[in-house]
Amino acid sequence: MSRLDRRSFLKGAGMLGASTALAGAGTRPARAADKPINFSGWVFKPDTVKDYVDFFNKKHGGQVKYEAIPWAQYHPTMETRSFAGEVVDVMYCAHNFRERWHENGLLRKVDDLPGMDELKKKMTPANLESLKNKDGSLSSVPYFTSLFILIYNEPMLQQAGIKAPAKTWDELMDHCTKLKKDKVSETPYLPNWNNSPSGTMPQFMSDCFSEGANVFDAKNQVIVDQEPGAARAMERWQKAWKAELVNPEVLTKTSSTDTHRLFWSGRYAYTTTHSYYLKSSAGEPENSKLAPKKAKMAMYPGTGQSYMWTDGYTVNAKSKNLEEAWKLARFLGGNLNGDWYVQRQWCLIAGLDNPYPEMYEHPEIVKSYDNWVDLKLLKTQYTKGKVIAAYKEPWYGEYDTKAIAIVQNIIRGSLTVPQGLKDLAKLQKSLA
């Protein structure tokens, strides 16, 4: 079996044009780095990331060694490495680990590094805020941004005579009830109620926001027991479960990937999930029955607000080659030499969004989004994305995990809505 040439693969994906253009325009002579640097990330298209690394090594004379670690073990593995004295110069970091890594001195602040000020100005303010540490400093450049969106199955709705997707939650429930009654779908609603950190709780927050409720107050205390919007959302969830509008095993799916894959079968009418999952549902005919573009995005019901977050790349405080590490970080998370290369590739390949509005003006990007989503609609949704700051608190990890059990018990009716919401507030207070 021949070792396949990366450039021909890039060409196949329609990207070679971009990279050759860049390679021609004003390349610096390749300068070998003094020391090789290590780069680690969790597993998400590691082949694509390897391509980026190869590109970086070739174009910018880097000596980056890349390693992908399965998501579940990623952060613990990084911490174990650090514990044993090993230094990984550039690391992915999920938003809920960032504060901990920052406070424990694992990350280097990037505010003062060259080019950061410019990048800060190019970011949307909400995302910049959510990227910052609790003390206001910045230790991360963005990897991707996403938020919850509403996706609907257009052919199925049309089949049932529904002309337009639901604008309110009540409408959505009515549609689903009708679809089930007419036996168009047995379980028309697919919420992201899985047990992973990207599942039930982000879904909970999105639905609360869409009902006009806040989950945390200004001091990051949980206040859902005082918010009628939260109660409304939970009552709706209970109703949906009881009416069997939802796949009963949605609670035990182990990741949002598993959950969203179900939508490909075309047997669901509505799903609420991460924005980039629409790309595989609507844009990949080899996988999804709802491609091309039969799965469509609609504005999130109610107020239209949903939960938004940003994960990032970080630089190790103990890195022995800061210059190279920062260069790589800027390449991955920003616009090294004025080129938004990696941001563009992520959009084209995986539909990952980022907080740099400027990058979306590239015609190639606009065209690629056309394959799976109405870009204007997505941008509008992003203006309604709501971030939280509570994950910067030390108790957040435990709260977030234990809260899943409480919310899932509300859904199944083992807890009444008022009791469950009170339990959430109590849980947070007990950990604070």
Add this chain to the structure above:
Amino acid sequence: MAAEAPGTLSIGRTGRRRTRAVFRPVVLSEAAFAWLLIIPAVVGILLVIVFPLLYSFWMSFADVNLLRATGPAIEIFGIRLPLFRFVGLQNYARTFADPVYWSSLWRTLYFVGAFVLEATLMGLGMALVLHERFAGRPLMRSLLLIPWSLSRVVVGLLWIGILDFEFGVLNGILHRAGLIDGYIAFFKEGFRALNVLVSVYMWNQAPFATLLLLAGMQSIPEEHYMAAAVDGAGYWRRLWYITLPALRPILFLILVLSTVNAFLMLDLIYVLTMGGPAQDTTTISWLGFQTAFSFFKFGPGTAILYTLTALCLLLTFVYHWVVLRRYEAEA
């Protein structure tokens, strides 16, 4: 043979005693010879395990933050060991005060009990069947190990492919055969999900019990059965009075191994349910893992997992008493 030497050999129901070799002018005593055979293994194991064991045990009494490795430390053979802050029994106290720990504990005990029972019975059943003579027996014995040879990630994914509510093949078959109207959601309720976990894990592990039992059954001399047959003993009596007693050491081992495996089992939960729905399949092992790595409380997480170790030890002694003591007492 020195028949009047103490500890004459006898076999059968009364167990066996060891013979004493006639002492020739040999350099090594029996004890020394035995130790010679054992030393390489024991030393090798201890060298690797002792240090991590002691260190992690210490960690269960400390406030551990893997990222803050500064602070007091000791140096052994050039390896720097951060000591963290000693907190005495605090981690354990907090663990025992947590209601989630106790609900997980009952769940774990149920899981272990159900699993050990199922795996042992199934393993024994299969061993008995495979011990019979029939055409294709060698092939069958090879097929036996297939479930056990798969990694648990694959086992989990495989069974999801079979049991899933939406696209599982079992639901598909039952539905087409007209046996069920709707589809069965195996993972919907906690108790059912827990039982499914037990069964899937049992599918994965029972073949090894069968292998051990088969190996042991091979060693039972034919004469015993022939003698019993002459006495008019039927199948079940032969099983109860000859086979099972001879297999005691192996049965003990199977009980211990299944218990320990069930207590520590983690990866199948990760692939199948992630401890859910809610906390319905959260065992102590899973709780410890979550505590250490999702809640960033490595000290308490270690403490939780060491309570598991204590439980394993306890149960091992119980098994020893129940299964082996009587065996040795009859000697």
Add this chain to the structure above:
Amino acid sequence: MGGTIVGERGLGRRVLVYGLVGAVTLWLVGPFVWLFVTSVSYQKHLLARPLSLIPPEVTFDNYRMILGLVRFHAEGQAAKILPSMLNTLIVAAVVTVVNLVVGTTAGYAYARFRFPWKGVSLYVLLFTRMLPTIVLIPAIFLMFRALGLQNTLTGLIIAYCAFTLPFTIWIMKAYFETVPAELDRSALVDGCNRLQAYYRVILPVSGPGLVAGGAFTFMLCWNEFLVALILNTKPGTTTLPPVVAAMNAQINIDYSVIAASGFLGALPAVLLVLVFQRYLVQGLTAGSVKG
């Protein structure tokens, strides 16, 4: 037990035996067959309802992708599968040999002799297996890194030997305890010393036990995930389970590709057992015990 539910006659019982055999076969092998069927299907057929047992279309593309014969989007990961399979094979083979030599001998000593500290040492060994691996990992990583054993196959071999030897010792001890000590005695009578009695007389009839112990050790090494993930991350030193896990964790990988990688991963272990299974059938030969 002497191999007969069936008497010399008894058609009814014969039917019973074959019925049971059939049921056991289905239970053992059925899911595995489904794994194979999944691995040669297209994902869209797997998600379809009603699901057909026999896939409408069969494709070996999934295997071709994994083996690098066909391009696909996760080929970088897939290309690691064969080399890491080789690494796992090496590690597992070496550890199994060490266990069979060192562990079996120790098991024999525990089964046959009395000596001081016997009981304690036995239970200490078993105790080492009751420790949860995850808490041991930071310390193991620290230790191996300091000793330069990180990212080496040797390091993995050493670590795995420490994990598997206690089991092997216990398994072989339990097995030898079912082998009548008369055999030892008759060997000693014949003029062997203790060591010779062991490897000339006992070992040759211990095929079933050795296969059990060896199979156990091999499987443990073959499927071990956590320690391999932490210790060996340099490309070229990785073993199979972390590579497969990484492949499975990717978005857009179909179930059928995952099934194919799982099937491939299980194949060497299964084949090995198929080869050695005849040793499972060995029994004591009549006349080995002098009357």
